[in-house]
Amino acid sequence: MNSIHQQIASWKKGLLSPNKNDVLLNIIPTKNAMDIQDSYQPEGWFSVEEHVLLKKIIQQHNQHLRETGSPIFGIAKDILSFELAGVAYNTPFLLASAHIQRNRFNATFEIQQVEDFFINPLLLKLLQQEELTEETEDIVSFLSDKGLTVQTTQGIWVANYHPHRFVLQKEFDELLEVQEYSNSVKGLLGETCENNLLDLPEMLLYPADESQLTAMELVKHEDVVIQGPPGTGKSQVIANLIGKTLGCGKSSLLVAEKPVALQVIYDQLKRHKLHYFSVLYHHELQSKQFIGSLKRTWKYLEKMDVKSIQVANQSHLITQQLDLNLARLQQTDLIGGISFIAFKSKYDISKKGTYILKKPSLTHWQRDKDILVSLEQNGFPLFSGWKILKIKQFSLEKSQEMLEKSLSIVKIHLGDNATLIDLQQKLKLSNYISLFYYNDTPLSIDVFQKGSKTHASFVKSYNALKPLVEKEKIYQKEEEHWKKKFSLSELNEYILALTNTKLSYSAWKTKKHLLKFTNLNMVDGKKMLENLQSLYQVRNEIIQVKERLRKNGLPDDLSVLDHIQYTLGRLEATDENALKILFSLSQQERNTIQKSAFELQQVSEILRTYFNLSEEHEIYPQLLEGSKAISLVAAYRSFLQNLSDETLDVLSRATDLAQLENDIYYSHWIDFKGQYPSLASLQGRDITQKIEEVITHFDKEAVQYAEFIQQLIRAKFESYHQLLQTPSSKLDEEQRAFKKVLKKGKSILINAFDKKRVFPTVRELLENEAVYWIQVLHPVFLCSPYSVSKSLPITTVFDLVIFDEASQIPLGHAIGSIQRAKRAVICGDQQQMAPQFYFQKLEYQQSDVLHHASFYWKNAMLTHHYRSQYSQLIAFSNQYFYQNKLKTFPLPNIHNAIECVTLNGVYADRKNKIEAKYVAKIIEEKLQKKELDFGVVAFSQTQLEEILHNLPMEVREEILSLDDVFMQSLENVQGDQCQHLIISLGYGKDENGDFAMRFGPLNQEQGHRRLNVLMSRAIQRITFIRSVTSEDFTISDNEGVEALRKLMLFLENLSSKQVQYIFSEGIHAEDGTILINDVSIAFPQAQELIDFYRTFRSRGWEVKIEI
Structure with a gap:
């Protein structure tokens, strides 16, 4: 707790730490501030004539607003000039936030002061005072009494005072008064904490790939950092997370510096009509607009039809079935000890064979087959008499002994032509005949x-x-x-x-x-x-x-008579043909069989125990062949003993090695079909059909889920009204108290709905009884850190707080939102630009919240890149910034998506005219062809202005009016994307052929990240214009310069290589068709397969799947 207090106090101190460049300490009229005394009006809008300085001020203000969502424009009243501790100060005395906008019709700027003046907080800190009088004369007298010589300059000045610092300062004060910090704050700042389960439904508003699903699953259990490189669907993850919270009646807050990041999510919610339940509050949401948004949602809920929505998560069930099939197909011992793929590569399942019940596993068979082939190559007769010997169970000496004994008995009692079947029949007959004797005496x-x-x-x-x-x-x-x-x-x-x-x-x-x-x-x-x-x-x-x-x-002996009676009973169950044979024998024949019974039983036991004999073939010749093979087996004993028992067993009944192998594979296939009949019949088209079903069901379920969310909110809205209409006598004490609060809150909102002016502020509404209705109407807030600090009470709690583009948010600016979170998710890309700190000393500058949280929270990376339609476009960033972890989904029409144009341009007067003319010509051609979705990036603002200068006035004005076209310098590129990106390096050799290798912002800290931002903007094509090559560079220890040298090498290597598609193992592409040869090898998880299929089909590919 103390360490958190100290950290927040440090941030507060750094927020207003004295810095001589800060306009709050040194206001310089005509340089960083403009005098508007003659035009100023304390209330309402007033106009100021256009001025170069004012243009510069508003340009800086708008840029900061775009990048951070925080307004920096304001008004100052009076200037105090004095010297303290040997340092001269020229500080504005009173400050106030203001709005400014350009009036294009009369070439003026319109300004409105939006709050009362307050004393410059930095002046208070400088003078070490808690408060001062707001009268200029009184403050001069006070400071004179303190020994300071003060001069005053009366007037009104506008400048970029960065008043958001004061809003943040107030939030720090509130945080320092907090009795208990949230678990998310504790964990983020290194203290132990507990993560409670955030129970979220499985349903989604938008499709999610495997990496996105993994990230969302983590959110249920703990605070998470989601690393989302460009084009990896981060906004879909955020929209889905918000959808999940809405689906279980929970609240969420999205925080982002840029309004465009918030707008993207708002638009995604709007596609499902869920924008009614969110408020987009970037920096200038007026109370009137907020109340109007609440009123619109209120009326929307009142008009909503009541429906019973059941969301059947059929797509998830089918995905699980696919997962099960893939898991089985990947099982390494699925069929006979080998995988399905290995089995399929070795056996044609359309072949027939003879089923073998007792057989070797296929892993044993492969090993044994190698031995058998080697033996065969060495002249060993695989299918000779040796195979009747059980060489692993009995020694050759024992086998030979049993052979001799068996040969003698068989020769005497069975002859040369008797088979095992004949032996069994004779034994059966002898068993019957033995019944006709009692103690060897015939009856x-x-x-x-x-x-x-x-x-x-x-x-x-x-x-x-x-x-x-x-x-x-x-x-x-x-x-x-x-x-x-x-x-x-x-x-x-x-x-x-x-x-x-x-x-x-x-x-x-x-x-x-x-x-x-x-x-x-x-x-x-x-x-x-x-x-x-x-x-x-x-x-x-x-x-x-x-x-x-x-x-x-x-006989008269009762025991003999009992035997006769028993025999008669046995004969009753005996086949009539067998009886005929028995009674047809003479007594002498019966005596002969009776005498041989013992030896026949003995030889039967020997043959069964010691040998593998064929039932269909004669016993004597088999034994004779086995006897002859003893010496052969002795010579190859070491090889034969390495064979498995099962192989020796099946070999004893085989006559051909190829046929035996076919029968073994066939038998294992039959076993597999019996165990997994549906899997055995599974074909690629079946999997394709299942994927199509998943996609179709998901699209329907997403619509149903959005309708379910609306009905869920409507039901809660209706339940509040029902509570208001329920007589207090029927309510318990807690319900009566809540009814009273709801009644007061509804009254506040209805009164606000009817107002025409003087509306309650957002903070006031969230701090009174209306908050319960607001939580129903707007469970989702989309805000900048500034608007959170300004308008959301520190006690406001959200079930889920999400940060987007968090690499641009300083840790201290995020801590207030994190305090408001039961669960926090920080999304961003560490390879994007980090925040800039204006006026702060180096010792007080902070890391961004994304960087800091990545060391304390679990990280999940999104790895499917969807923006670039050709792998080349993201290849540089993928290789040098993301360790080739990004998966791409190229279009089927293969071509070079990056064009590198090398000109003989000269870098003079901080610009390259030849490159500028070349780019201007491309722009004009694109306008003529009506190709109006492109972006132009120059490595410097001067080069960008030169490009614009080379365009005709009408072309320039048309370009600036197009929403889908952007023209930026490298340092201002962030978040933009376009079909065709046109880049002008500009920098190059001067007239003397010297190359200074100074690249403006690229040479600065984080300069290399600017290249990553640049090279991840294009969707279809990049044209890179330059006047130097990699050979003109020397290896540099500056990260930005070295990254640029590598980019030059990358562009040069691309031009020398033939473009080709590279897929993972088991996937091939040709003529617009992607063939997945072995689906279980290529895709361990069903979700990954579905993502692959859905994305490539959407890009025009045919996708064929084989098992």
Whole structure:
């Protein structure tokens, strides 16, 4: 806080620091001030005859007004002459701001004093007084008492007093009284601060390129410096930022020194009818005009139709889809481990092939293919028997062992002609046949054949036996309770004895006898014996069933019978043809197959584990070829082991390397199509269509968005009126208080609307209750720093404050606007001219706000240059000032856009007559052809006047009356642009052939920037007229001179080179068509592609896109 106070105090001190050249300290009639005593009137306009000095004063005033937006003209009353500390002063006593304008009809100047006289602030500072009397006689007496000899000269003088300094001084005073500085001020002056989120909508009023969108996105999060070289669409960024604030009900302030910068933004808002909600206040906005603007907006809102506007951000959604497609296309491992572009360069997707499920990645395949080609070139047979060997999994010794074993088994059990399919069928058959054996004992085949007596007998007997066995298991538990096995007769006798339970001695005696043979208490002895009787009966029935089984030639062992039953179940699910084969075999054949089953299973496992065999080809020959290839593999083992497992696998089934490669690529393409079907079918025309849709949707959405903004403001305007109409009884305390304020504010405005004269000032309106209505009617202010300081209270806060052309605004002049900001954006170009400081000592001069902020805030650079329609026109600036960061968008008709004309001109009397005549001739020709959009720049004012002197009077007057033509000296060029720029260097060798290399403003500080400004004005063409070449220059340590020497070299190199279009990788141009060969390589982001397409199409190119 203290450091900020000190800085502001320093600026205030420097603002009025004594300087002998300051007209406030030394007014010199006939030199820097003109006496108008005889014409002066304190009120209203009065006329003054034309005078050379007055012309000079008004010329300086108008130029300063154009450059800074600050009026410097004023009126002084009386002069005090005295000497202080050995220095003589001749100071104006009283000052007042004034307006001046030329009356062309009667050749006079009209002047109006616009404020009361006040004491010269610099006089107060010089005398170290806070205040003085405003009476001349009294001040003379006061100073005489202080020991000063004072002489007075009474009168009225006009001069350029720079009264804006006093306005700025008042703002510094207000800033020094501020209790809390804004975060933007803190951050700008090096103190820690917090940046809050500025929530802005995504919608735009105008198209924005990628660099512009990046800059606008940063604004949401922090204060930003936007570096905008010439022609990069800075004004569109500003218009879009203002549009974003309007779209969410926020306020914004645009600050620029030049009225043209403010007018550009005002006009852009006007295209969408949003100018109604802004006020353009450069330096002379009168209260009447401000109130008239408010009244116009008020009536506009009242007449506005109510609409429900829904802005569908379809263009953004389509852009996101394009981004996704481009991102996928750029994916380095998209298809088989390589990018889409790499895949497309190696494979024609129209080709067909055989799909391979298990395959090497394409990165592995490329490496493996090189190995395979090398092997093939060295005579290695790629498609011989070696490929059945799994050389990376097993040693050659193990492979050879398994080969020998497999060959023996296959030879014995399968023969030479059996394939893997045959082996699997035989194994399947052996599996079925094994079911006809139990513990290697063959079972009767008849039992398995439905319809046979044996099968029927088995089913009947098995179905009877199975439940009997289950019963036997249950009753066996009863037998475990007895120590003696009873005969059936004994059981019957005991049961009979226990039948009579009525105190029978016989029953008692029997129980006692039976207790010897059991641990049970015999409570129900009869039941226990009956259970044993049932067990014996079940066993007897089992014996009878087994006897029937044996009688029918069937086994009586239940485990064998269960196996037969299981086999019958399996056979139920077996193919009938397989059953026929099974039952057609003899027992001997079945025995043979059963005996070979183990070895067949063994060889099947070996073949599957150790070898890569073809299913369609015979096993034995493949194994034989593999056996023969062992020695060959041993010789090339180191190469073969470097192949991937997947390559070895697919190679085992291939017969041709080219076909294999085709199948691998084809298989990866099929996989890709399955995963990304829409991307696989995507073509260049699809992307073109999407871009066209984005452009079409955006144009509609921009219109909708502007209408949405209007409806949003209308709704707030209407809500205020509704609040006024709502009975206070229905409002809470806060609403009632606000209603009262709104009522008073509306009354103030309505009264002001009805006034004819004596209007409240802008500051007064912003400091009273009317401010709430003003915030609705004019949420956007477009101001110069002077008008901000003069009319906007320091307490006025804007959600967003933007500076344009900020390289021309001193830091101290900007600090007041930044204090009024919740978020600040500083736009400009550091390679443009910095501000000039009049009358200030060097120690008090400041850096411009753009330069200073670039060290404390995040920087974003706009990189798309739209002004120059040919790259040559901006090439010098691009190379020497912007490190070739600017992207250009040339027209399709290729030609040299810069013409360098070298004459034999002589520089004498500070002018070059030959160059001047040449330029004058060009001007006359252009007027004859009605080519009325050009600019003429001479490197000095004298040379410019010589050019004008060589024009006929009528031509000169016509030129000066044309709005689209400008004629400037180099030091006055700033912000102008034209179709054809005509430049006269003027400087050259004198009559003696000497070249002084003195170039006026170019030799001064920042002189090199003047060349950048100059060489970035042209839209279509530059004609550079000179009388010296680069060889006439010596290398200089002066930046301006050295930049001019490099410009000479640049012009000379251009004339020796053939013009050609240079695009980035993957883009070619020919015959008015731009071909984008690989869109994902050329454009990493969809927005960049859309910008490219939109801009080049607007410049007459056909744009064709390929994927």
